[in-house]
Amino acid sequence: MTRGIRVLSPQLSSQIAAGEVVERPASVVKELLENALDAGARTISIETEEGGNQKIVVADDGDGIAPDEISLALARHATSKLASIEDLDTIRTLGFRGEALASIAAVARVQLTSRSRAGSSGMRLKAENGRAGKPSPVGAPQGTVILVEDLFFNVPARRKFLKSRTTERRLIEALAARYALAYPSVRFRLVQDGRESFSSTGSGDRREVLAALFGVDAAQRMIDLSAAEMEGPVRVSGFVSPTDLSRSNRRDILLFVNGRSIADPALTTAVVQAYHTLLMVGRFPFGAVFIEMPPEDVDVNVHPAKAEVRFRSPDAVFSAVQRAVRQALLRSAGSSGVPAAAPWPTRTWATGGGSGPGPDWMLDHAPDPSGMDSANSSAGGAPVLPAGEIPLLRPVGQIGSAYLVAEGPDGLYLIDQHAAHERVLFEAMRREQTGAHVSQRLLAPEIVDLPALQASALNDQLEMLRQIGFDVEPFGGSSFRVRSVPQLLGALRPEDALRAVVEDFEEDETPLAAETEARLIARICKRAAVKAGQALGPEEQAALVRALEACASPRTCPHGRPTMIHLPMDLLARRFGRK
């Protein structure tokens, strides 16, 4: 069936090349937007019909194209942005490959109208099937208008695979929003099938754009990253969601590198991990994270559509992002009227030698009743608290040996005693300086055998275990000699204590030591926390409630499950037919 080797016609080869750049209508919009931004536009308007399948128009008020260069704009590998291979290292523009317009012209009908600042009139040029006609003068305002019609009219295979108009419309909208976020000083307007579907004012205020994306309330409450301390050449700014707002997937974590919207699963994970223990399992944060770094440290030329980038030191970028987000979250949790968890001495929470996790965590002083008043005093009604915080509570009692009932200024609180205690222990243990975790020496060292997989995982984590209070050393094969265990686990047999923390080492995908440590601590706290089914006396209940109030993130346990359910007064009134 072979027909012999032949050189592809220029038209066919440019159609094939075009496929890499122009995958779908949204990719056309992306390229045109980037060109407009590169041209320094202050206002960009985008218009589409049928999700861009029929028609896409992008108009800008940027620099425009000089009359004698307009034909070049459509030529393959013609660009005004790159002159030498060295330039690639310091690229500051969004485009540089000089193939977008040529690619689009190979698979659609294109009309390009432009007037440069210097030009006395505009020029217009049409192209079809990759062939451009002769430019002719035309009256036009400064800037550029590109009209793209009948995308893939000459590539039936592609046309067949076009997604629904609705999908495409949504994609284009998301795209416009991303660029509006990255360029808050540029005014964007997107009209799809005659209706405005997105716009931004160009005021320079990112929160305004966030409001269009995530809603006004969410945008107002999003946490600003820019105040985070940063060392090194990687700068992180932007906004992320507070811990009481979340999404069911990671799609709304928007990432930008040097003004370019990118997809990077590792960096998305960096953001997600910064919320570790602050969100329920299966919930994800959202936000827009902007990374600025020297252009020579990032390679943008790895993907024809420039949707992915490669970092010279990916780990540094990863931890810069994670640190910035984590710091901002902790800062926003700490900046409230309720004191941070500091007043609770950790020894209060450590179980005494072998007495088992029990009432030892109880505090020795009675709850301070005046706390209630200070929380109440603000407005006669419910005080307004920062995201995630809880007001001071008055413990009322325990039900089912599992839940505490408490009254707050704003209604009734049901607290899961196990989850709450887990949270309290977790924060106490994390507050301790590295290496200071209280450990308990065994009377005689004990030899523990582990399954081979766990044993090799444990070998990699010995240092970490030491930091949280284990003294463990390899003892040949898959055996280990245990000399000490964290005091919180002192009630367990050394073997069980070790098992409690190595159980899911194998599935540990967390690259950062700090996060692994947090997980280990979370696991220890789970074992040590008071269980459901344990009756607690009034002082114990009060102590637990006080300790929970003092937590930085009192509403979830370290595994992300809720510690409490809040029934607001309002709801009670409504349920009782009083409202």
Ligand code: ADP
């Ligand atoms: P690249 O952006 O990689 O340079 P393109 O094919 O997207 O390649 O564009 C080719 C050239 O056309 C650009 O380098 C630029 O000089 C010019 N151009 C394209 N769009 C615009 C625009 N909206 N305003 C001004 N010049 C433009």
Ligand code: MG
């Ligand atoms: Mg371009």
